[in-house]
Amino acid sequence: xxxxxxxxxxxxxxxxxxxxxxxxxxxxxxxxxxxxxxxxxxxxxxxxxxxxxxxxxxxxxxxxxxxxxxxxxxxxxxxxxxxxxxxxxxxxxxxxxxxxxxxxxxxxxxxxxxxxxxxxxxxxxxxxxxxxxxxxxxxxxxxxxxxxxxxxxxxxxxxxxxxxxxxxxxxxxxxxxxxxxxxxxxxxxxxxxxxxxxxxxxxxxxxxxxxxxxxxxxxxxxxxxxxxxxxxxxxxxxxxxxxxxxxxxxxxxxxxxxxxxxxxxxxxxxxxxxxxxxxxxxxxxxxxxxxxxxxxxxxxxxxxxxxxxxxxxxxxxxxxxxxxxxxxxxxxx
Amino acid sequence: xxxxxxxxxxxxxxxxxxxxxxxxxxxxxxxxxxxxxxxxxxxxxxxxxxxxxxxxxxxxxxxxxxxxxxxxxxxxxxxxxxxxxxxxxxxxxxxxxxxxxxxxxxxxxxxxxxxxxxxxxxxxxxxxxxxxxxxxxxxxxxxxxxxxxxxxxxxxxxxxxxxxxxxxxxxxxxxxxxxxxxxxxxxxxxxxxxxxxxxxxxxxxxxxxxxxxxxxxxxxxxxxxxxxxxxxxxxxxxxxxxxxxxxxxxxxxxxxxxxxxxxxxxxxxxxxxxxxxxxxxxxxxx
Amino acid sequence: xxxxxxxxxxxxxxxxxxxxxxxxxxxxxxxxxxxxxxxxxxxxxxxxxxxxxxxxxxxxxxxxxxxxxxxxxxxxxxxxxxxxxxxxxxxxxxxxxxxxxxxxxxxxxxxxxxxxxxxxxxxxxxxxxxxxxxxxxxxxxxxxxxxxxxxxxxxxxxxxxxxxxxxxxxxxxxxxxxxxxxxxxxxxxxxxxxxxxxxxxxxxxxxxxxxxxxxxxxxxxxxxxxxxxxxxxxxxxxxxxxxxxxxxxxxxxxx
Numbered sequence: 001x002x003x004x005x006x007x008x009x010x011x012x013x014x015x016x017x018x019x020x021x022x023x024x025x026x027x028x029x030x031x032x033x034x035x036x037x038x039x040x041x042x043x044x045x046x047x048x049x050x051x052x053x054x055x056x057x058x059x060x061x062x063x064x065x066x067x068x069x070x071x072x073x074x075x076x077x078x079x080x081x082x083x084x085x086x087x088x089x090x091x092x093x094x095x096x097x098x099x100x101x102x103x104x105x106x107x108x109x110x111x112x113x114x115x116x117x118x119x120x121x122x123x124x125x126x127x128x129x130x131x132x133x134x135x136x137x138x139x140x141x142x143x144x145x146x147x148x149x150x151x152x153x154x155x156x157x158x159x160x161x162x163x164x165x166x167x168x169x170x171x172x173x174x175x176x177x178x179x180x181x182x183x184x185x186x187x188x189x190x191x192x193x194x195x196x197x198x199x200x201x202x203x204x205x206x207x208x209x210x211x212x213x214x215x216x217x218x219x220x221x222x223x224x225x226x227x228x229x230x231x232x233x234x235x236x237x238x239x240x241x242x243x244x245x246x247x248x249x250x251x252x253x254x255x256x257x258x259x260x261x262x263x264x265x266x267x268x269x270x271x272x273x274x275x276x277x278x279x280x281x282x283x284x285x286x287x288x289x290x291x292x293x294x295x296x297x298x299x300x301x302x303x304x305x306x307x308x309x310x311x312x313x314x315x316x317x318x319x320x321x322x323x324x325x326x327x328x329x330x331x332x333x
Numbered sequence: 334x335x336x337x338x339x340x341x342x343x344x345x346x347x348x349x350x351x352x353x354x355x356x357x358x359x360x361x362x363x364x365x366x367x368x369x370x371x372x373x374x375x376x377x378x379x380x381x382x383x384x385x386x387x388x389x390x391x392x393x394x395x396x397x398x399x400x401x402x403x404x405x406x407x408x409x410x411x412x413x414x415x416x417x418x419x420x421x422x423x424x425x426x427x428x429x430x431x432x433x434x435x436x437x438x439x440x441x442x443x444x445x446x447x448x449x450x451x452x453x454x455x456x457x458x459x460x461x462x463x464x465x466x467x468x469x470x471x472x473x474x475x476x477x478x479x480x481x482x483x484x485x486x487x488x489x490x491x492x493x494x495x496x497x498x499x500x501x502x503x504x505x506x507x508x509x510x511x512x513x514x515x516x517x518x519x520x521x522x523x524x525x526x527x528x529x530x531x532x533x534x535x536x537x538x539x540x541x542x543x544x545x546x547x548x549x550x551x552x553x554x555x556x557x558x559x560x561x562x563x564x565x566x567x568x569x570x571x572x573x574x575x576x577x578x579x580x581x582x583x584x585x586x587x588x589x590x591x592x593x594x595x596x597x598x599x600x601x602x603x604x605x606x607x608x609x610x611x612x613x614x615x616x617x618x619x
Numbered sequence: 620x621x622x623x624x625x626x627x628x629x630x631x632x633x634x635x636x637x638x639x640x641x642x643x644x645x646x647x648x649x650x651x652x653x654x655x656x657x658x659x660x661x662x663x664x665x666x667x668x669x670x671x672x673x674x675x676x677x678x679x680x681x682x683x684x685x686x687x688x689x690x691x692x693x694x695x696x697x698x699x700x701x702x703x704x705x706x707x708x709x710x711x712x713x714x715x716x717x718x719x720x721x722x723x724x725x726x727x728x729x730x731x732x733x734x735x736x737x738x739x740x741x742x743x744x745x746x747x748x749x750x751x752x753x754x755x756x757x758x759x760x761x762x763x764x765x766x767x768x769x770x771x772x773x774x775x776x777x778x779x780x781x782x783x784x785x786x787x788x789x790x791x792x793x794x795x796x797x798x799x800x801x802x803x804x805x806x807x808x809x810x811x812x813x814x815x816x817x818x819x820x821x822x823x824x825x826x827x828x829x830x831x832x833x834x835x836x837x838x839x840x841x842x843x844x845x846x847x848x849x850x851x852x853x854x855x856x857x858x859x860x861x862x863x864x865x866x867x868x869x870x871x872x873x874x
Binding site: 122126130134139254258294301305309313 | 425436608
């Protein structure tokens, strides 16, 4: 698959912009830390955004870096969310243990479904990803005694983090906790995509036939990416359960799989920071448009998708890149 | 016995609707290699058009169906020329995103025009109620549905197998480059085929309005079924999806009747296994 | 040829596509360090033969031996690990990745570092030294950071060879390396082939007769999927049947 939308990121940045590229993200991380202090009213929303960024980042590893287009990524988010929620009600409500379990279960679900699905590609893979998520959704819907069915898992509460920090009603603990998780996940993903393994994923995205011909075990490589992505999606799901004290059936739905894909594309897939740009934009647009009539929001998302695919491949970050490049070219002449 | 007949009857009716809606998708995907998730939109539009023509304008069912079909064919043709054709040859991701966008836009527009609730079909009196066949009560309208559906399917197969137009489509599915080389205008062929495929979907949507409820979430709600029929049936085929649609219609009906608790999980587990065994569907190459 | 054991050998290699026999009962041997070419008219089944050797296609019957080992049932990937490298008739690269990254991917796979998840690729100095050495050999050092798709076509073919050489093949299958390159420039390919280590066996498939006759020590003529004749360039050039079938065909094609 050739994908010109991802072309830009693979070219080395021009000298002189490297500084800005490093400093700006650092500033953003620091600014995020200050949200509970300076905008306490927005802390719960900010936590939501952080969790979704983590979810979208996990998807970026598949869609952006490996070229695996899935319509069922919510299955892994939901697996993590339900694991954390069910464990809290029945076994232990320690946040770290349940979060790690959520990751582990999601990774396992990813390993099992992925080891089947990744044997196919194209339409078959798309339909399998749909069908796998659909099955999990139906199972959760039916097993009411365990999952609460359509009503979701309610009244899930968690013990203080590390035995010290209570999940307070203003959501400060929840925010710092999820931000810390996101930061750790980001460092991990950045490591991975810059490793020889990560490069080989790009190779598979660009030309899987050629990768096979240089001796790359494509199936296992893609499966490894799928499992890593699943674990991170599961972590996002577990965090969602912990900070909202609720697990909705929606966390396994096609709608969520679609939403997270749109968020990622809006920011720009295969760029590492695409999720960080796309998710807030998506959530603000949703807040703005869905208030009066859900139809407005559907229309908004639809228009975003059409504009993105027809005119702005590469998302907002791709657009920024292109504008800056044409400015740079103009400036040099 | 009654249960078997009922399941068979409802299952076949359901399968026919699925087939009418999905066959166009199978052919256009085989022809253009375009991953069009938005095919259900055209079925929904057909449903809305027919319901409106009947309920608001008082047209009879048999006038409303072809009219709805024709209207959506035009919409499909125009969309193919203006939008879809721009994305041929683009990545699978772009095509998925684009068609997701079309789904969302259509859902919004339909909601604005017809409201969020499902549209009831008001059938004429002689089609309401039940007919008794061999001591078993079955809804009269479904008989009409099955008869009408059979007629359309037969016509479709004759067109596909016996006419020059059908031969052109088959040639282009097999080998697009060759088809172009022997002078087939593939651009026009794509547009016409796409239009007809959407028209068939509209017919299926309209005819099956009491099977698959006409509501704004239609294209999203049933997308799994349409995609499964095409994936299992095999791309570019018109027989494969027929077998797939009937099987899924029957299996789904049987599951809901015999195991209402388990819903559709069995079917999807089966589809999952089948696609692993034959990723290109039952008619596709292994 | 020399008395050494063949590095690559086929016995009764046959492949059908439906009822059509595209490769028929081919017995073929290639010795270490040999420079061999396969020629044949269009549709003679040359690319199919290469695909059977490389493992992209499975034969209908017959066997393939690599270094004396029966590899008939082995995947493409396994054969590559055993030293069978190939280039493609149609350029097959990673278009958006830089020239250096293209070669690095192959080096990383070959040297077993491609599963490294947590060490940055850039810090793999030893592998990059090898990348730079390969780029130097094919004369692409000046464009190391350019995306592969921005190279002119001829240089993409050179990159293709560099990627394949990165796998340290014992046998190199070159499927029309000069395809799409003006005849006037095919000498570049030839000069690179000349710099290859002497112990690599090279099997070349090309239409460019000039290239083939200057490069090969022996030539195998494939017609309708079967070996018609095999011999030195001089023998092949003098062979009546080859002149009639093959060269006549190419005159026809050129006309």
